[in-house]
Amino acid sequence: GRTAVVIPAAGRGVRLGRGAPKALRPLGGTPMLVHAVRAVARARTVSLVVVVAPPDGAAAVRTLLDEHPLPDSAGATEVVVVPGGETRQESVARGLAALTDDIDVVLVHDAARPLVPVETVEAVAAAVRDGAPAVVPALPVADTVKRIAPDVPAGEPEPVVATPERSLLRAVQTPQGFDRATLVAAHERAAGDGSDATDDAGLVERMGVPVVLVPGHEEAFKVTRPLDLVLAEAVLARRRA
Ligand code: CTP
Numbered sequence: 001g002r003t004a005v006v007i008p009a010a011g012r013g014v015r016l017g018r019g020a021p022k023a024l025r026p027l028g029g030t031p032m033l034v035h036a037v038r039a040v041a042r043a044r045t046v047s048l049v050v051v052v053a054p055p056d057g058a059a060a061v062r063t064l065l066d067e068h069p070l071p072d073s074a075g076a077t078e079v080v081v082v083p084g085g086e087t088r089q090e091s092v093a094r095g096l097a098a099l100t101d102d103i104d105v106v107l108v109h110d111a112a113r114p115l116v117p118v119e120t121v122e123a124v125a126a127a128v129r130d131g132a133p134a135v136v137p138a139l140p141v142a143d144t145v146k147r148i149a150p151d152v153p154a155g156e157p158e159p160v161v162a163t164p165e166r167s168l169l170r171a172v173q174t175p176q177g178f179d180r181a182t183l184v185a186a187h188e189r190a191a192g193d194g195s196d197a198t199d200d201a202g203l204v205e206r207m208g209v210p211v212v213l214v215p216g217h218e219e220a221f222k223v224t225r226p227l228d229l230v231l232a233e234a235v236l237a238r239r240r241a
């Protein structure tokens with residue numbers, strides 16, 4: 001079977017502030033989504049990329065990608081575009097529905113992680129090919145993390161409930177890689193359950209399927225807030241220097 005990457009890019013980017021949908025914002029003059037598609041298409045094992053566009057923006061995203069063709073190094077990678085949904089979980093599920101029958105390994109990669117190195121993509125895909133049903137790139141966390149009480153009204157001080165041991169915590173990134181049938185089953189189970197899963201591997205964990213971590217990469221960080229754009233521009237400038 002072949003390996004595909006689903007790229008959820010349908011979010012609005014509320015935390016980034018006013019402007020175009022986050023995936024379409026420029027980075028070094030080129031839309032973030034284009035960087036993300038190039039980054040995963042560079043991986044030798046990837047032969048299909050499914051881009052999940054904003055619900056009303058599939059035609060515009062198709063045009064955008066046609067205006068930014070893949071470099072020769074991407075080989076014969078095919079790129080298809082489908083409209084996304086209200087939640088990230090819905091968007092990924094719509095991407096999965098567009099996969100062809102010959103795909104047996106699926107990676108899910110956030111458009112908001114445009115600078116992921118190809119080595120990270122290859123490592124995740126290889127670990128799934130080697131038999132792991134779910135593989136997640138992750139890094140140790142820098143900050144100590146506190147758990148707070150649920151349902152604290154906005155504006156009130158948040159009571160601390162616990163301080164998990166930092167050395168046992170990891171911050172997870174994408175691409176997350178899966179055996180296709182496992183991921184499809186996890187999304188079928190999650191569909192319409194009301195919770196907006198921010199992490200595909202979390203859905204797989206709920207089914208009792210083992211999830212393993214591989215080393216992530218600093219440059220696979222997610223562009224979430226305005227300061228992240230500053231960092232992304234700097235990383236890109238350093239690469240081009
Ligand atoms: N995403 C999606 N469909 C949604 C929501 C999110 O495809 N309904 C995608 C985003 O486009 C992004 C990835 O999921 O590539 C990770 O989500 P996040 O970083 O939270 O992006 P946004 O949801 O766009 O940002 P925010 O939460 O600040 O609005």
Ligand code: MG
Binds near residue numbers: 011
């Ligand atoms: Mg979001």
